[in-house]
Amino acid sequence: MSKRLTLLTLTLRNFKGVKEFSLMAAGGNVKVFGDNATGKTTLFDAFVWLLFDKDSQNKKDFSLKTLADGKELHGLDHEVEGQFFLDGKQLSLKKVYSEKWTKKRGSATAEFSGHTTDYFIDGVPSKLKEYKALVDSIVQEDVFKLLTSPSFFNDQLKWQDRRKTLLEICGDISDEDVIDSNPELAALPTILQARKLEDHRKIIAARRAEINKELDRIPVRISEVQRGIPDLSDVDKISLEAEVKKLNAEIDDLMTQISSIKNGKAISDKQKEIQQIEIALLEIKRDHDAGAKDTIYQLRARIQEEKSNLSILQSKVSNITSSKRHNDENIKSIDTQLSLLRDEWHEINNQVFTHNSECECPSCGQALPEEQVSAAREKALEQFNLEKARKLEGIDARGKQAKARKESLNSDNEKLKKDYEKLGSQVTEKEEVLGKLETQLEQQESLVTDVLDNPAYVEKLKEKQTLEEGIKQVQELAEESVKDIQIEIMKLRDKRDEVQGQIGEFSVVEQAKARITELSEQERELAAEFESIEHELYLADQFIRTKVDLLEEKINSRFKYARFKLFETQINGGLTEVCETTYKGVPYSSGLNNAAKINVGLDIINTLSEHYGFFAPIFIDNSEAVTKLIDTKSQTVSLVVSEQDKQLRVEVDPEDMKEAI
Structure with missing residues (x-):
């Protein structure tokens, strides 16, 4: 069951420069003629302010007081009153915006201290809460503005809100319906794994960017590895290994010579004699100390x-x-x-x-x-x-x-x-x-x-010293030989290390080749994954294209003149969501003339009114641009620029008035 609100009269007093004016609509379609700045748009502002405390441009902080020489006139009450038919019942709404003047204690004059707003329903003073509740019960503010201004939908709503409104009116299309309508999308549910399409697009877009970076870096890494590979084309690894084996054998022979020198027979024999003398010394000392020291111990x-x-x-x-x-x-x-x-x-x-x-x-x-x-x-x-x-x-x-x-x-x-x-x-x-x-x-x-006073002990000590001096002389001669051999060993070791370093370069080459193989394999895997992601992005775009085509077809079928473009193809072939109103292929925002804009706006209002089940007066500004307005079930108030009309003039279609009554 649809609601219908029609305007009978709209009376302004001291509102935005209009001292007093009554729009006598009598419930029918009305044309208001007037030159620029005579107050045509002010009528629409007053109508919206009466209901929602805003002007026709959806601004709440607009100035509604009367100005003289750019200054506000004080002491005036600013009033708007509307008489309506709501589903066959008459309704009166009135708001009075007044200045508040108060006298401070001890002062003879009153001072301006703010504003007050008084509300009336059917002539009865009411509170703001009651007034607002009544208006909300008739229609919500956002819906009312959509249904009363042909330009509101296209000029004041964000494209996201326009898109949302269209989807609310015509209903969205389920993902299953989209997939069923295009066999190419059959694999998409498995790819999404219960994720939302937009979430999956974000995931694969991030992964795609990451793969691109990796694919750009891999050739650089391969080039770096290749530059570090030593040139071994003239080197024989087997010959080098044989040379290392030969050098190790020579080093071992020299080490054996050193061991033989250090453990020579002459030194060994003298060391044995020294050991025998040390035993004799211990026996002499023990015999020397035996008698006297035993008695001392016992005492x-x-x-x-x-x-x-x-x-x-x-x-x-x-x-x-x-x-x-x-x-x-x-x-x-x-x-x-x-x-x-x-x-x-x-x-x-x-x-x-x-x-x-x-x-x-x-x-x-x-x-x-x-x-x-x-x-x-x-x-x-x-x-x-x-x-x-x-x-x-x-x-x-x-x-x-x-x-x-x-x-x-x-x-x-x-x-x-x-x-x-x-x-x-x-x-x-x-x-x-x-x-x-x-x-x-x-x-x-x-x-x-003291045992050193024992002649036998002293004699043995001298024999030991003679033997130690002989060992020292032999060792000094051996040390010279050992030093020469050690120098030769150091040379052989340096040569061996150099050859082993050359052999080690073969490992570097092998590791480098393995790394290049690994990077090349990684590059192939990333390329394959990139191709798979590209296919997933293609399917996602196809899904959106299919869904948008279905949506556009479904939504456009609800309108007689207006058409809607819901997506836009990007340079890279991807799709981005938009909401652009068109008429005969011409975008509303560029190239469409005022007459077409107004009629397209009325077409949108017709559909929205049917959807919301509410018909309200439509204020059509710049109506002179339209030769013929399209048919609408709602009451229309056409605001026509007329240079010869220096004061507002109202024409009511008698037939419309009869129908309204």
């Missing part, structure tokens, strides 16, 4: 033993001294305790029994009978004597214990004294023995002589 061992025994005895003496000192301190403490006990015993023993003979009854206060008093005294005396005896016995018991402990300590001290005297004599004896042993050691050590 030192005896002294060490006696010192250990003396230390044990001295430790026992120290322990006895410590024990006696501890006993003496305890005896002193016991004597003090016994003295205190004696004083306490005499104090208790001297205590005398006392008794209060004047006894009275605690209840009535009368004196007790004599026999009761006497009995009480006897009982108290008996209790006193028992307690006194108990205390004295306790003191006696403690005194006996202390005395027994003292006697035990004195007895222990007597034993310690005897042990101390016995150990003292033993310590003295040990000290005397130790002194005698140390004297003997000093005497024995003074008798020991």
Whole structure:
């Protein structure tokens, strides 16, 4: 069920320089004539502002106040009111834009402090939220602008939004339908692997660029490797290897000669004689040291033993001294305790029994009978004597214990004294023995002589020195020979290294050839992959071409005059998405005259109105350019430039008015 909004009247007061004007449309098609700057476009601005707070160019911050000499006139209310038929019911909308003047405290004059906007629905003051909700319930802003201006779709929408709108109207075509329509695309689903086509295009485009870079670099790398290959055309590898073998044999022979020289028989014989002499020297020294040093060793061992025994005895003496000192301190403490006990015993023993003979009854206060008093005294005396005896016995018991402990300590001290005297004599004896042993050691050590004083030992040393000098002379002669041989070995090794270096160049050549083969194989693989990617890109482009052809056919079938170009072929053969409106092959953006632009815009509005199910008044600016407007179901307000009309003039088609009513 379609909605239809028709304009009955549009009244402007102080709006963009129009002091007051009423467009009496009566629901029919209207033509508004006027010279330039008489306010034709202002009518469209007022119409859009009334609904959406913007002008016809979709600007929100436009100036709607009246100007004089370039300055705003203050104190005016700027008002637009529209009377409409909405699905057969009359609707009134009004907005009033006013200046706000306030007086500050203490000031006699009011100051400008901003603007206010008042809203009215069917003459009833309303809040902005209510007003906006009503307008939104009629139609959304973006849809309304598409349906009320022939130029909005092509001039103000981005091409992406135009394309999106067309797809919403006509419906997209599924990938399956596109693939089914072109057998060449059968392999595409397998290639995409559930990825979106655009994502896959990005992946393979990136890989394609990477492969191109690699393909450009590989010849350079091959050239670098080739420049590094040594020229071995005049070199025989087998001959070089035979020469290395010969040089190694010569080096080994010379090394054997050096070993023979260093291990010569003359030196070997003299070294054996030296070993025999060293054995004889050890025997002489052992015999020389045997007697005196054994006695010294035995004396030192005896002294060490006696010192250990003396230390044990001295430790026992120290322990006895410590024990006696501890006993003496305890005896002193016991004597003090016994003295205190004696004083306490005499104090208790001297205590005398006392008794209060004047006894009275605690209840009535009368004196007790004599026999009761006497009995009480006897009982108290008996209790006193028992307690006194108990205390004295306790003191006696403690005194006996202390005395027994003292006697035990004195007895222990007597034993310690005897042990101390016995150990003292033993310590003295040990000290005397130790002194005698140390004297003997000093005497024995003074008798020991140096082995170098032994004539036999000195004679053997001279024989050893003579042999060592002979070895040194032989070695000096051998070293000269060895040096000459070593110089020859170094020359042979340098020659061998040089030949081995030449042999190593054959490995360099082999490695270089292997690297070139590897790079060439990599180049072939990349070329094959590049060809495969190119085929995938071709299929992707074919898919887009097929889909666009189907889309264009589907979309263009919905329009009578307008046609749409949805893709553009690039220089490299690829496709890029666009959305260009054309009429009879002429692009809207270049070459199309105003009359065609207006009629194409009306054709688009007709289709959009049918799609959205809403018909609204269409404001056609520069309508004088069109000889005949195409048919449309919507109400039209044609804005015609007329030089002779210095004030706006309105013509309403009587037939249109009758139909509207």
